[in-house]
Amino acid sequence: MPDVNINVHHITRLEGHGNIVVNTKNGEIEELRLEIVESPRFFEAMLRGRKWDEATHITCRICGICSCGHTTASLNALENWAGIEPSSQTKKLRKLLFNGEQIQSHVLHVLYLAAPDFLGVGSVIPLIETHKEVVLIALRLKRLGNDLCCLVGGRHVHPIAAAVNGFTKLPKLADLVALRPRLEAARADLAAVVGVLQTLTLPQFERETEYVALNQTEGNGEYPWQWGDSILSSEAGLIPLEEYRSVTNEYLVDHSVAKHTKHKRDSYMVGALSRVNLHYDKLHPAAKQVAEALGLSVPTHNPFMINLAQVVETVHAVAHSLQMIDELEAAGLREEDRSVPVKAGTGIGAADVPRGILFHEYSMDETGTLTGSNLVIPTGQNLANIENDMRALVPQILDRPQEEVRHLCEMLVRAYDPCISCATHALEVDFI
Amino acid sequence: MAGKPTVGIYSFTGCEGCSLMILECEDQLLDVLELVEIVNFREGMDKIADQVDVAFVDGAVSTSHDIQELLEVRKNAKIVVALGACAWPGGLNVMKNFQDQEDVRRYVYGDKWAAYDAIPARPIDRVVKVDYYIRGCPIDRDEFLEVTQAILMGRAPNIPNHPVCVECKLSDNPCRFDFGEVCLGPLARAGCKAICPSFGTKCEGCRGMVDEPATQAHRGVLEKYGLSVDDMMREYRLFGGWFWGGDLGVPDLPERATSK
Numbered sequence: 001m002p003d004v005n006i007n008v009h010h011i012t013r014l015e016g017h018g019n020i021v022v023n024t025k026n027g028e029i030e031e032l033r034l035e036i037v038e039s040p041r042f043f044e045a046m047l048r049g050r051k052w053d054e055a056t057h058i059t060c061r062i063c064g065i066c067s068c069g070h071t072t073a074s075l076n077a078l079e080n081w082a083g084i085e086p087s088s089q090t091k092k093l094r095k096l097l098f099n100g101e102q103i104q105s106h107v108l109h110v111l112y113l114a115a116p117d118f119l120g121v122g123s124v125i126p127l128i129e130t131h132k133e134v135v136l137i138a139l140r141l142k143r144l145g146n147d148l149c150c151l152v153g154g155r156h157v158h159p160i161a162a163a164v165n166g167f168t169k170l171p172k173l174a175d176l177v178a179l180r181p182r183l184e185a186a187r188a189d190l191a192a193v194v195g196v197l198q199t200l201t202l203p204q205f206e207r208e209t210e211y212v213a214l215n216q217t218e219g220n221g222e223y224p225w226q227w228g229d230s231i232l233s234s235e236a237g238l239i240p241l242e243e244y245r246s247v248t249n250e251y252l253v254d255h256s257v258a259k260h261t262k263h264k265r266d267s268y269m270v271g272a273l274s275r276v277n278l279h280y281d282k283l284h285p286a287a288k289q290v291a292e293a294l295g296l297s298v299p300t301h302n303p304f305m306i307n308l309a310q311v312v313e314t315v316h317a318v319a320h321s322l323q324m325i326d327e328l329e330a331a332g333l334r335e336e337d338r339s340v341p342v343k344a345g346t347g348i349g350a351a352d353v354p355r356g357i358l359f360h361e362y363s364m365d366e367t368g369t370l371t372g373s374n375l376v377i378p379t380g381q382n383l384a385n386i387e388n389d390m391r392a393l394v395p396q397i398l399d400r401p402q403e404e405v406r407h408l409c410e411m412l413v414r415a416y417d418p419c420i421s422c423a424t425h426a427l428e429v430d431f432i
Numbered sequence: 433m434a435g436k437p438t439v440g441i442y443s444f445t446g447c448e449g450c451s452l453m454i455l456e457c458e459d460q461l462l463d464v465l466e467l468v469e470i471v472n473f474r475e476g477m478d479k480i481a482d483q484v485d486v487a488f489v490d491g492a493v494s495t496s497h498d499i500q501e502l503l504e505v506r507k508n509a510k511i512v513v514a515l516g517a518c519a520w521p522g523g524l525n526v527m528k529n530f531q532d533q534e535d536v537r538r539y540v541y542g543d544k545w546a547a548y549d550a551i552p553a554r555p556i557d558r559v560v561k562v563d564y565y566i567r568g569c570p571i572d573r574d575e576f577l578e579v580t581q582a583i584l585m586g587r588a589p590n591i592p593n594h595p596v597c598v599e600c601k602l603s604d605n606p607c608r609f610d611f612g613e614v615c616l617g618p619l620a621r622a623g624c625k626a627i628c629p630s631f632g633t634k635c636e637g638c639r640g641m642v643d644e645p646a647t648q649a650h651r652g653v654l655e656k657y658g659l660s661v662d663d664m665m666r667e668y669r670l671f672g673g674w675f676w677g678g679d680l681g682v683p684d685l686p687e688r689a690t691s692k
Contacts, residue, residue, distance in 0.1 A: 012478045015448055039445040039495045040548055045536040046527040054670070057636070061524050064449020064570065108455070112476065123477030125470065128462065143458040154631035156456070157449040157570040161631040168632030252544055 001027045001398050006406045010037075011413055013113040013123070015065055016420020020409050022390070027398055034387050034413060036256035038420045044373045052078060052342065052368040053164065059360065059375065060158050063419055065108070067158045068101035068149055069353025070360075076227055077360040078164045081347025082340050089336065090166050091227070092324045096176070097152040097162055098226045098351070099317040099324070103186075104145030104156060105354035106272070106310040106317075109417040111138035111193070114307050117411050118200045134196055137189045141314070144182050148321065151175055166338040173333050176325050183325075186318045187286070193311060194293055202308070203408060206301040207392045209385055210235045210268035212247060213275045214352040223282045223316060225275065225352035232278050234299070235264035242348055244359050248376050258377070258420065260384040267384035270356025271416065272309035273300060287316035303389050306415045310354075342368040355379055355419050379418045386416050437584065440472035440484035441515075442505050444491030444498045445525055445553065449570045450516030451475055451490050457573050464577075467584060482508050486583055488566075490515040492525040493559050495549040506560035511583060514555070514562045515576075517569035517638050517671050524569070525553035526673035529680050552680050564589065569638035569671055572624050592622040593642050596635045599626035608634040609653060614663045618653055619645040638671040 008020040019035040043062055050058060056074040060067040072094060079086060086094075111134065112124045121127060128135050146156045151171050153159030161169045214228035215238060231239045231247055239247055250259040262268065276283070276291070277299040283291070291297070294308045344366040350359045356378030363372040390409055397405055441451050455476065457464065471480040487509035493499055506512055517523035528536045529552045537545035556562060566579050575591070582589035596617040600607075603626050608615035616637035617629065628635050654664060668676050 010474055012474050013476060015475055016443075017474075037497075039491075039498055040540065040550060041445060041494070041525060042528045042536050042540050042550070045531060045539040046524065048531070048539075050527075058524065058670075061447055061449075061569065064447040064452045067447070067449065112455070116477075122480075123473075125465065125477065128465070139458045139461065142455075146456055146458070154627060155570075157453055160628050160633055163633075169630075252541070254547075257548055 002402070004394070004398060004402050004405055006402065006409065008406060008410060011410055013116065013414060014418060014420065015063075016418065018413065018418065018420050020390075020406075020413065022394055022405070022409060024394065024398060027395065029391060029394060032387065032391055032394065033255045034383060034390070036258045036383065036420055038257055040257050044375060047362075047370045047373045050370050052081070052362070052364055052370065053340075055362055055370060055373075056163070057158070062375070062377075064157050065105055065419055066101060066353045066355065066358075068097050068153060068156065068162075069351055069358060071153070071159050071162050072098050072226060073349050073351040073353070073358045073360040075162060075164055076349025076351060077347040077362055078340075078349070079347070080349050081345050081362060081364060082164065082343075084165050084340065086165055087336050089328070089331065089333065092328050093152050093167060093171070094162060095226050095324050096321055097149055097159060099321045100145045100148030100152070101156065102145075102225075102317045102354055103148070103314055104142050105417075106314045107138055107141045107145060109354075110307050110310050110314075111135075111141075113417075114411075114414055117407075117414065118202075131196075134193070137192055141186055141189055141193075144179075144186055147182075148179065151179070163338065164340050166336055168338075170333050170335065173329060177329055180322065180325060183318055183322050187315070190290070190311070190315050190318065194290055197294060197308065197311065202302065202304040203411065204302070205304065205389075205393050205396065207303070207389055208301045209388070210263055210265045211274040211277045211299070212263065212268045212270050212357060212381070213278045214350055214357050215278075221282055223275075223279055223284075223320070228350055228352070231350075231357065233263060233268070234278060241350055244348065244350065244376070248359070248381065250376065250380070256383060258380045258383060261376070261381045262384060267388045268381065269303070269385045270352075270378050270381045271306060272313050272354070273303065273306040274356065275352060276300075276309040276312055283312065284316045284319040286319045287312050290315045303386075303412060304415050306417065310417070342366075353378060355417055356381060377419075379416075379420060382416050382418065386413055386418070436467070436469045437485040438471045438481065438483070439468045440487045440505070440509065441470065441475070442472070442487060442489045442501075443475065444489065444502065444519070444556070445494040446491030446516065446518035446523070448475055448490060450518075450566075451488075453570050453573055454488070454576060457577060460577060464580065468580075484509050486511045486513060488513045488515045489519050489556055492518040492522045492553045493556055494525055494551060494553040496551055497549055499559055502556060502559050511563045512556075512560060513564040513566060513579065513583070514557065515566050516571045517567065517640075520555040520557055520562065520565055520567070521640060521672060521674040522553050522555045522678070523638070523671050526678040527669065529553060529678040530669065530673065554679070555674060565591075567591075567621065567639035568624055575623055594622050595642055595645075596620045596622045596624065596626050596629070596639075598622055599624070600629045600635075602626075603630050605629045609657045612657075614659055614667050616664070616667055618650040619647070634667075636670050637668055640672055641675075
């Protein structure tokens with residue numbers, strides 16, 4: 001068996017800067033690392049001294065891809081601090097903002113970043129020639145996600161209008177209703193995407209791990225990603241949200257500027273596949289149909305299936321958005337009280353954003369000035385699990401040419417859709 | 433530029449949202465790709481080449497590694513464009529410059545703080561020469577297309593040099609000062625279509641100031657609403673801290689003089 005010596009400097013089609021190092025000798029792994037080499041941004045330190053009502057516009061800047069997700073987690077934390085239960089109208093509008101981002105983020109990953117691997121090209125650009133129809137569908141779906149965010153939040157990258165206890169500007173109901181035909185058309189577009197995906201073969205690889213996702217113990221059976229009061233683990237069951245540190249257990253490793261996490265095993269998985277594995281029953285029937293059509297039966301232990309789980313969730317987000325628009329139309333939109341009581345205290349909030357469960361925690365003094373914060377990012381939680389997958393995968397494929405081993409390792413990392421800017425821009429430290 | 437110009441998109445310390453905004457030009461993306469060839473864009477594709485005609489750079493410089501890599505980008509590019517507020521004037525990253533640098537690093541990395549490369553954040557034009565600036569956090573799609581078109585046609589881009597207040601008035605927005613907010617609209621450079629006030633919040637000045645800001649008039653506005661210059665400075669330090677005490681006397685790098 002030939003020795004493998006892989007050193008991928010800056011993995012492409014990935015948000016942020018990561019390297020893969022794999023060395024084997026006589027069939028044994030000598031070295032295996034997913035190095036995270038992003039420049040740290042020190043958000044927690046920078047938040048100190050800023051006001052409570054600036055926290056959301058600052059922390060959404062951690063990530064350009066999931067800034068609506070950071071916005072959602074930040075608002076959940078601030079409302080927890082202020083002791084506010086937002087109105088049903090606010091929750092529904094936020095769900096639209098959140099769904100819009102899930103749609104655009106998942107489409108970006110599956111069709112722009114991952115699909116080239118399965119079609120044997122280096123980027124989406126050659127696909128404009130060979131698969132123009134799919135590229136046009138990808139552009140349409142992504143645009144729909146963006147427009148949904150723009151309509152509700154003003155902008156997809158760093159939304160403006162979503163604030164604590166409401167929106168600084170309400171969308172026009174007629175504009176929301178006008179999205180309905182496009183959401184309906186998106187269902188047909190997604191059916192075409194499913195048709196293409198059915199013709200592709202995913203790498204065969206399985207490794208069981210611990211799955212972790214957000215949960216609602218007092219929910220109404222909704223897919224729990226926009227808000228939650230607890231954490232669900234495939235190994236440990238329910239954990240109250242306030243005890244999230246007992247799940248994340250962050251620790252520093254030398255080869256990563258992003259911290260790793262572990263809970264019951266050496267590592268755990270968060271994100272689309274983890275959510276689909278844990279909350280399959282709460283998916284919209286249309287999403288379940290797509291899961292069946294794609295051969296995704298739960299629990300699935302193949303991380304390459306994350307790509308398919310993202311498509312399933314996109315179908316769910318489209319169907320759920322139609323439902324939210326129907327409900328908002330029936331109830332009508334009205335200006336509401338947005339007052340926020342300022343006090344000394346702590347707030348914890350979470351959202352299960354495109355790449356997995358995201359925690360925001362803030363401490364405020366009596367003037368509402370931030371004295372400390374803690375942000376735990378999905379990609380940081382997945383890093384150890386990706387390495388463990390790679391450690392299990394590499395020995396199974398050592399008989400293949402080194403170039404193929406390298407490519408499969410890259411595909412594995414990419415399948416998790418890591419967002420390295422996020423993971424390194426928000427490192428935690430104990431402050432309480 | 434003879435033939436189809438080649439383009440690279442590079443990210444330093446930032447959220448990569450401005451690179452993403454390029455992908456969000458969904459309606460024009462295929463047309464843009466008819467005119468240029470993207471050959472280096474780590475976030476979106478496998479690399480084709482190092483040498484480019486135009487380099488779009490997002491993110492600030494905040495590690496010594498960033499400096500080396502940015503010099504490399506400049507060496508390989510005919511034209512360098514600063515993309516977004518982190519690239520120029522440093523954006524949110526500069527907030528950390530107002531704190532004790534060792535304390536910032538200790539707060540995040542604890543006892544291992546010294547093992548992680550970090551220097552005060554700075555705009556990319558403190559390291560290399562920059563030919564064009566696309567402002568904002570994030571950039572405005574239309575302005576990206578305008579600057580790209582100007583570069584391709586070899587003309588000067590049309591960048592507004594009037595304050596956000598003008599765009600706000602045109603949009604018929606109520607004045608944010610009337611809501612008790614400290615708005616930077618009177619001094620901040622327009623070109624964003626006053627998007628924040630249009631969605632019910634103050635202007636945070638993410639596009640920097642106009643060339644000759646009417647500071648006296650702004651002072652008058654602050655006085656009228658019982659606000660102080662300190663209140664305004666606090667706001668400015670969110671995105672424009674570099675110009676309000678955040679530059680820490682960082683000198684131009686000697687390499688900058690020799691970069692193109």
